Amino acid sequence: MAYTISERLTDRLKFAHDASLYRLVPRAVVQPRSADDVRELLLQCGRTGQHLTFRAAGTSLSGQAVTDGILVDLSQHFKRCAVEDDGRLLRVEPGVRGGMANAVLRSYGRKIGPDPASIMACMIGGIVANNASGMCCGTEQNSYHTIDSLTYMLADGTRIRTADPDADAVLRKEAATVHEGIAALRDEIRTDTAMTDRIRSKYRIKNTVGYSLNAFLDEDEPARILGRLMVGSEGTLGFIEEVVFRTVADPRHKITSILLFADLDDACAAITPLRDAGAAAVELMDDASLFSIRRLADVPDAVRGAERGNAALLVEFMAETESEASTSMTTARELTANLPLRRPAEWTTDPAIQASYWKVRKGLMPSIGAMRPAGTTMINEDIAVPPIHLADLVRAVHAAFDRHGYREAIIFGHAKDGNIHFVVNQRFETADDVNQYRRFMEDIARIVVNDYGGSLKAEHGTGRNMTPFVEMEWGTQAYGLMWRLKKLVDPRHILNPGVILDTDADAYVRNIKPVPSVDPETDRCIECGFCEHVCPSREVTLTPRQRIVLRREEVIEPALRGPIRRAYRYDGIDTCATDGMCATVCPVGIDTGSMIKRLRGERAGSGITMRFLARNFDIVDAASRIAQTIAHGTAAAIGADAVESMTAAINSDYRGFPTWHRHLGRPTPIGSGEPTTVDIWLMPACGSRWMGTREDRTSLVDLHIELARRAGLRAAVVPGCTTMCCGQVFSSRGHDDAASIVAERTMERLSVLSDGRIPVVVDASTCAATIEGMTSEHDVDLLDPIRFLATYILPTIAITEPLDRVVLHPGCGTAHLGAGGLMRSIAARCARNVVIPTSSTCCGMAGDRGLHYPELVKSAIAEMSREIDAIDGGIDGYYGVNVTCEAALHHHTGRHFEPLAALVERVTRQERNT
Ligand SMILES: Cc1cc2nc3c(=O)[nH]c(=O)nc-3n(C[C@H](O)[C@H](O)[C@H](O)COP(=O)(O)OP(=O)(O)OC[C@H]3O[C@@H](n4cnc5c(N)ncnc54)[C@H](O)[C@@H]3O)c2cc1C
Ligand code: SF4
Ligand code: SF4
Known part of the structure; x- marks a missing residue:
């Protein structure tokens, strides 16, 4: 048997939730590696009569990706x-x-x-x-x-x-x-x-x-x-x-606007002309939708100016060529000149403005989700009618909200297809709550099917949610055909029973997921699963959603609290990189890493020692340098293989013991003395100080000083930098107070040195992002390595010979700084082809966590490593923006990752040409 099977409690509970309102705990979770594994599993289930449910990303909204049978998780393999x-x-x-x-x-x-x-x-x-x-x-x-x-x-x-x-x-x-x-x-x-x-x-x-x-x-x-x-x-x-x-x-050119109308009738009357004119997207937002997001920052004027009763359409035309785009722009302008708009239409081709428009539309559901009262479930329904009936349908659904007491409800959706979504927040604590939902859904089904001949699910699938209404929508004869089909193809009923067809008329109100109040992060989570793919621990222990799900499960199943907590120590707490990658994609902005840091803090005790070390950071600095020097010295004496195997062996017996490998650089010598005049201060991050010197004895500090020299700038290392740190080393262990002490002190010192004029380059993007987030306002022009290269180096020095192809790893710091595009454009000046693996996310190194839990790094970069393996042809270099991440990537992918500065240094090996 090649597939893995787990009956472990927390593995079952973490898959008991998908993005829907249902919760079913699987008997076991299976991860097949190949189609042959699936075949074996199917035959096994056929023999035993056990049922199974396939699950991909588990983002379904209608309950089709949860089961009380065997859950077959396809998310880890089947990636070709x-x-x-x-x-x-x-x-x-x-x-x-x-x-x-x-x-x-x-x-x-x-x-x-x-x-x-x-x-x-x-x-x-x-x-x-x-x-x-x-x-x-x-x-x-x-x-x-x-x-x-x-x-x-x-x-x-x-x-x-x-x-x-x-x-x-x-x-x-x-x-x-x-x-x-x-x-x-x-x-x-x-x-x-x-x-x-x-x-x-x-x-x-x-x-x-x-x-x-x-x-x-x-x-x-x-x-x-x-x-x-x-x-x-x-x-x-x-x-x-x-x-x-x-x-x-995939047309490159887009022309976009948000059109504000006095009421729904005017908005709906505009849909057909817009669609006939070729609009690719026409998204309706009712007044409640517009009001739900008016408070957000950077909301377009058309939304901010909305009044009760208004409605808006987000309209986008697409074109493959510039001339088609200009024709579409003319069409759009002419068309909207004749529409009864509340304010003149502003069509834009600016990607940033377009993104802000789509942010509004896509933020509707999460914004209602984030604002929902604790203990309620967000229900997102999905209905369609012939577009001609859209205005009547929206009015009828509004009336149903009133009849059934849903006050915080909104309606939005794909108007050109007559497809709308509505979101309501529902409590499922009492029989009355369940009955309220039941009566509402019956009412909606009657409106959609009987009044307008529509579909009760336009895109989200029947799931468990619509099973009692399939016959109503399709009629008895077609329903009978569907049952005959199911019995013919799956006679033993082993494939996802209870989904699409079910004889139980109450199926849609059974197995409703309880949503207990737990903590601020957990309570906001809508379990959409959007955060899972960026999480470095997704293949080794838990995803952010699963970390939250298990927190809920502790309350849902109090009798299981002990075993859940025991498993959570390693799965939830130890193997979270606390890199906040989840927050960069979460529609409601949850940083699960913050929750984990808090839990670490609760476990960590008073933190007196940590606060002492934060105030005397040079002790930490000296100890780390000594440890690295000893490790390299021992490797020179007995061989790097021996040191690697020894630390790995201890780590496997004593989880959390730090491992060592040969790709960790040596400590960088930091000189003393204060230069009199500088143009740029260099602030080497801890990783760069303790392991930033490469095998050829050049360090990241040397690289930056050399590049500055080529650009005609005097750069020097910040005096006293061994007492400075962004604080991540403490905050990631749950000691926020210690982290603030050292970060604030660092910024104060940098402010004095910078004197409001001289930029300071922090040479690791994660540390630059962390120190900015950690400290209060300071008058320092703080630069991460990417902005340093883009602003001070590349505009001044010439590229002699660009490389052919390079691979980049932007990492979590770059994501937080929003500097991924800039990093790519720097690399694109230095190489004809730039590859950023699509699966590249945080490498899991998280300062030194990846040395304590190397399995975290290994799994975090496994997918990216496979992607790099599959690249056809040669690659001239691999580049990142954090020394410790580069070492980890080198060790686990076998490819020599270097600092981005090394790429720039390599292609500019010639004296300044200005
Ligand atoms: C915030 C949010 C927004 C959404 N927006 C949309 C939207 O705009 N449009 C839309 O259509 N949906 C939307 N969805 C619903 C959902 O994301 C999509 O339907 C998505 O396609 C489900 O994919 P998944 O990988 O998560 O599948 P899962 O939820 O894991 O599975 C879906 C179904 O497919 C089955 N399945 C999976 N893999 C296989 C396989 N290999 N063989 C056989 N069966 C399989 C499962 O058993 C299950 O029944 C949204 C969901 C959320 C949370
Ligand atoms: S943490 Fe955010 S992205 Fe992840 S499941 Fe919850 S709401 Fe969705
Ligand atoms: S902080 Fe990082 S490791 Fe932790 S849950 Fe979020 S993405 Fe995953």
Whole structure:
């Protein structure tokens, strides 16, 4: 058996939650590595009758990615992704994130068709199995319509590649009953004109309720009909092993505006003309939506100026060429000149302004989520009607909010497709709460289905949430067909039971997830899962969402508090890098690392020693230098292999004991004495001081001084820097007070030296980011290494011979500083091709944590390492902006990562040419 299986309590509990309102605790969690593993698992379940649920990123909103059976986690493997036919096709496995697929396609000017708002986090398996869609893709570019072929596996292990010419013969041979049954259903549907018409009309608008019955009309051969049925089947018909997408154009030019209207009628009347004029996105925001975000910073005037009763449309045109863009701009202006707007339309092509508009739209759901009262669940519903009925639908839903007592509710959505989302905050503590939700949902179902012939789920999938309403929406006959299909393909009912079809009319109000009040970070979390892919510990212990989920589980299951807490010490607390990468992508801005630092602080005691060391930091500095010197000296005497194995062996017996490896540099000699005149102060970070000297005996400090010299600047090391630190070494251990002491002192000293005129370069981006966040206002022009190179070096010195291709690792500090783009542009001046691996995130080194928990670094960079391995052709160098991270990357990837300054030094080896 090659797959890993875990029945450990916390492994089961951490997967008991997805982004929906349901909670089911799996019996076991399995991580298959290959399709053969999945086959073995399916056969095993077929024999024992146990049921299983596939899970990709677990961002589903309707309860289809949780189970009380076996949870099959696909997120760690199934990562192959290959571009074919010059970007027109993408062959991809289910564990690849949608954002990663698009990053791979970007240089071809292509992307995948489905565009859920969750695309950076969700994975191909879930995108296809939910038939997810978004702002632009409409009904034409979803997975159903853009999949060229796929490989799937049935519950009995039969494996079909729809691209193979003999796919149908294989199905007939391997699964004769299924083949025959699908052919019979096809013939029955096709000879029933009323049913054929019904199916066609249901898919004129977005619809993910029930099975994709249109497959019986769009394909002829049973093997290919089944292939199409897999799309939107939510893991209830088989395993999707691989998909080949026909990609779509990714237009570079965008023209965007937010249009404010007096009321919903005016806004809805503008939708058709805008769509007919070619608008790619038309997003509606009702007045409650606009009011929910007016308080945020940098809100566009059209939103800030909204009044009660108003409505807005965010409209975007896209074009592939500049001339098409200019035509679209003219069209947009002419069109909006005739619309009854509350303020004149302002169309923009500025990416920064466009991003601020989309931030508003995408921030709607999180902003309601973040503001919700503690103990309530945020419910995000997803309905569609023919666009002509949109204004009436919105009014009817508003009336339903009033009837059922939902005051903080908002409506927004993809107006051009008649698809809206509404968000309500619901308490599920008492039977009355549950009944309130039940009555509301029944009312909504009646409005959408009976009054407007719409879909109760346009994009989020049926899940558990809509099972009682599938028959109401589709009618008894079509519902019967769906049940026959399920029983035919999965006769033992082992695939995700309770999802899409369920005989229990109360299924949607069972297994509701309790949301107890725990602490400020946890209470705000909406469990969307957007933070998981950036977290360095995601493959070794927990993701940020799972850290939060287990905090909730302690309260949900008080009897399990002891075992949860014991496991949490290592899984939750020790192996969090506290790098705050999660905060950079969390829609409600939660920094799980802060929560973990607080928990470390609670565990760490009074911190008297730490405060002493913060005040006398030169003791820490000297001790660390001595330790490094001894380690290097011992390695010289008995061999680096011996020291590495010895420290690794102790670490495996005593978790947390620091390991050593040969790629950690030697201490950098820091001279004393105060130079009289300088143009730039260099503040070597701890890592640079204690291990910043490379094998060739040059240090990062030398590199920066040399580059400054080439640029005609006098640079010198900050006097007394051995007493200075950004404080991370303390804060990451939960000693914020000690961290503030040393960081504040450092900044005070730097202010004096800088005297408001002389810039100070902190030579590690993480430390520059930390010290800025840690300290109060100081009059220091503090620069991280990227800004130093961009501002003071590159404008002045000439590049002699650019390299061909380099790889960059921006890291967490650069992400916090928002300097990734600048780092890329520096590298792009020094090399013709710059590669930033799409899976590159924090390396997990987190100061010295990666030495205490090397498994954290190993897992954090495993995906990136595979990506680098897959790069075709030679690479001239690997560069980062933090000495300790570079050492860790070197050790764990086998590639020599160096400071970005080394790249600039390498391509400017010539005297200044000004
Ligand atoms: C804030 C937020 C915004 C969202 N916005 C959108 C949106 O705009 N549009 C939209 O459509 N959705 C949206 N979603 C819902 C969700 O993100 C998408 O439907 C997404 O495609 C689910 O992908 P996933 O990787 O998380 O799948 P999961 O949730 O892990 O799984 C989804 C389903 O697919 C099945 N599955 C997964 N892999 C396989 C496989 N290999 N074989 C068979 N079955 C499989 C699972 O069993 C499950 O039933 C949003 C969610 C959140 C939290
Ligand atoms: S921490 Fe933020 S990103 Fe992560 S699950 Fe919670 S709300 Fe979503
Ligand atoms: S701080 Fe870093 S390691 Fe900790 S949960 Fe957030 S992303 Fe993961």
